[in-house]
Amino acid sequence: MTAAHKKAAEAGQEEGLNTLPARLSEPPEGYSGWLADLKDRIHTAQQRASLAVNRELVLLYWQIGQDILARQAAQGWGAKVIERLSQDLGAAFPEMKGFSSRNLKYMRAFAEAWPSEEFVQQAAAQLPWFHLCTLIDKLKTPEAREWYLRKAVEHNWSRNILVMQIESRLLERSGAAVTNFALSLPKPQSDLARESLKDPYRFDFLGLTEEAQEREIEGALVKHVTSFLLELGAGFAFVGRQVLLDVGGEEFFLDLLFYHLKLRCYVVIELKAGKFKPDQLGQLSFYLTAVDAQVKHPTDGPTIGLLLCKSKNQVVAEYALRDKSQPLGVAEYQLVESLPPELLSSLPSIEQIERELAGTGLPERERMD
Template sequence: MTNQLTSDALGDDYRTWLAELKQRVERARQRAAMSVNRELVTLYWQIGRDILERQQRQGWGARVVDQLARDLKAAFPDMRGFSPRNLKYMRALALAWPEPEFVQQPAAQLPWFHLCTLLDKVKEPAARDWYASKSLEHGWSRSVLAMQIETRAHARTGSAITNFGERLPPPQSDLAREALKDPYIFDFLNLTEDAQERDIEQALTTHITRFLLELGAGFAFVGRQYRLDVGGDEFFVDLLFYHLKLRCYVVVELKTTQFRPEYAGQLNFYLSAIDAQVKAPEDHPTIGLLLCKEKNRLVAEYALRGVAKPMGVAEYQLLREVPASFESTLPSIHEIEAELRHDLKNDS
């Protein structure tokens, strides 16, 4: 028999104190890891800058990178990261962010392989900075960062047609506008273009984690076919969310047709009902999002001018479009048929 104390025996005060200590230790560990990463990335940027400067000043070619890799590996045999490939990434890093202020920018705080992903996949400096900033802000993993780049999140964010500027005060309207995209990409549902609204709703809730990732940071799922009782009549909201940063409910209505002006009236009614029956006094006004298969931009703009509630209109895609830059590299139908005929001829 031992006299060892337990957490339960020490009571609630001890358990509360222990929980606080655990949080403090975890925060310290995270800060230490971030500090180490920042020092490493800064070192890599400095090495890349030196390679660039000496190649330009001394006229050294690409082979100096291979020699430098061998010499650094010999000097630091226990240290990883000095392969020729990694040194070329360091050079690319210094070329992408040439100013000394790089060490103060969001990119300098990202893990090294996040930066390699940015250097591989994003060529426009402004877009690269956007992804670096959002990745740091939202804590994207490397795979999530790659997915956001592949779906061109930077070009879609803030692109929905809205009336937020007229219906919300400036700070809230700007945040709300940035919370919406156009178009939304639902290729993870594995549905065809003729899928019905209920099929899409069901698939979105089944894949809610991926759906929330596509919606963006801050969305919390409340329910599907959310029931409203208005004067004894029942109405059902397709999808209801709460946005933690905007501090408001978000009603999402899904339409498998082109946008029609009457859809805005229906959504306006739902927003009024949510504001009256669900919204707490401290919540901001509920906003709406109409997701349509397609839209006439001018028709949508006109329709939103006449509604009292804040809402936006965006398209959704069940299949991701092939980027224009890839289209020229894809073979035509005639080329594929010619290749098949050639193969069959050789086989015979």
């Protein structure tokens, strides 16, 4: 490099350094709050835009499906017209990927499943398209499709979670526990409480054998608390395991304590590794009395008790609950169930759950003052 070239290069480097942005000074008072507000508004606008795009797409697909249905019915067109339509729409809109023959058949099935445009606009259009395809594929009755659709909207389920809930027969299990809520709780709280419990509960994610003991199951549930909360359902918040209650100088430990955000009450869960026995409700009833006296806030609702057992006689459980004044329920749990391979992939891995729990420092025993 000649001396002239070297001098020019050094000059360029100096010029480049001079063009670097000046060091930002400390933001003025109130700036951080304003910036956080702007970020929230931008995120909200992005979400609204995404929802609007999805809504328009779903309505378009429904209208195309309606057209296909109407023309096939009126003019006797066969299934081959869908192949022809796919080719023509694909040629006209090459940048769009939604006009395959398969997707056009879904559009037809979508319009057939939900013939009411009003329902599509108000409910169905709140879900992404492939959620709706899942409902069409996996459910056969309008009632079941609408129930899962509304639950998916209410709880913002991902497609994998929606599949898992359908495969685990959530609809059939919801509200199926034996309870005395109709007699022990006022409406509408009794209905909401009943719908909040299932029977049976599926603990497929624990990897335990049928011979697992109560403490082993309890410890595994806490370790896999993410999946456990998903199985319990919306509204449950984990409070603690082996929660200590001091009653008259004696110590008692609750297996699992939760708080239900919708019911605004504590929920005590006791695990029994064997078959349900009526006298087990006496211990659970005592725990409810203690929680109501020592833990719950005056504005909270009555504490609810759920006895989870390996098996139960339905009639025996109903008789045992009939004369109890406190809100109690009895349900079974299942430890080992065979899940489809595609469903297993949607469950959180042990590593994921352990990462989520890392640093929480949940104590083995937690004293309630």
